Amino acid sequence: MEIALEVLHRFAGAFLQLLIQPFYYIGILLIVLQYRRQIKLERKLFHTKLHSLVDESLRTLVWGFLSGLGASVVLAFVGIGLKMEVVLLLWALSILLMFVRSRYLCFAYSIGLLGIIQFIVSFLPQALETPGFWGDMLRLVDEVSMPGLLVLVAVVHAVEALLVRGTGARSATPLFMESKRGKVVGGFQLYGFWPVPLFLTVPAADGGMSVSWPTLFDGLQGAGGWTFLAFPLIIGFTEMTWTRLPSQKVRLSGFLLFGYSIAVLIMGLAAWYWAPFTIAASVGSIVLHEAMIRYSLRVEHEGSPMFVHDRRGLMVLDVLPGSPAAELGIVTGERIHKVNGVKVTRKEDLHAALGLQSAFCKLEVINLEGQSKFVQRALFAGEHHMLGVILAPDQQAMYVVDTNQTNLWTVLRGKLTGLSRNGPADM
Structure with missing residues (x-):
């Protein structure tokens, strides 16, 4: 009971520490701005959210x-x-990296970069004697336990893998883009960002109880006892897919993230048992993260676009929530083959076929398994004129989006990077 009360007491102190840390709120603000930008993109492309x-x-x-x-x-x-100073340093590095690309906000990059800086500092012992702010920073970097931070990266990415797999497809935004052959095709941009407050057990400077459980590293075995340290961070992913369903894409992403976490965990443990391996592990955490992203992109570029119309009918890119199409059970990836007995292969065909019956519609839809299903529903005044279906684009689509990554400047300004008119006309 005494141990439980001590843990609760220290956790309460760390929670209050979290509430007064500006970086937690900065992280939430950046996430809100990302989602705001996503919704602006939806309004621009589809005139709805x-x-x-x-x-x-x-x-x-x-x-x-x-x-x-x-x-x-x-x-x-x-x-x-x-130490808290290390937390502040990692946040500073992450925000600086985010000015280059939004996805560099991931702490795999800032922690890997910190390991590289530590390696360089180890060859400059005279720099550690520099007085003032920069000397303090160099000494702080030199004292950082990189194996522990690498294990932290591994655990966080394992959590991210679960979040991506479980909820990543919910935030998928449909969009129009150019394929490698210059054709306009449908696709999805997947966002997932989560503000994750960690409550780390760290050495306490003011004394206290010793830990009553075994730990992997000996960072808590000093005479000062232990306490909780609030460490707010952001985890998340950004993906593009035009060759598979969002649910399929997040399964692949989750698998890659979990594999990455295992690899970094092994490298972190190796760095703990053999210190010279630390630099290789630090570089590896960055390189493997980039390799994971590039592999995912290569899979897309080598595949065939999925969200295009063909002779079987109109490809459904997405469905508006609460719309007639959603009530009919139409989902992304299905094809509308016939409407009121009329075969449809163009957007104009769908509009004309719906006009044949002003109060009722009957659809033949080819589902994801390639089988026909028949759905029908009454139509009411004021409902979406296309049943709430967002169709894959044709070559007359007004806007297309490229796969360029955003950075902090575009996030703060809400700029829709890469959105342009389809064709020679200027925006």
């Missing part, structure tokens, strides 16, 4: 907090020697 800014933000906030608690339980058995 498919996601709610409030709902998406609250959902990611809740899942992020719960994931942070789960990861903190696992990390309690690691025993990382970490």
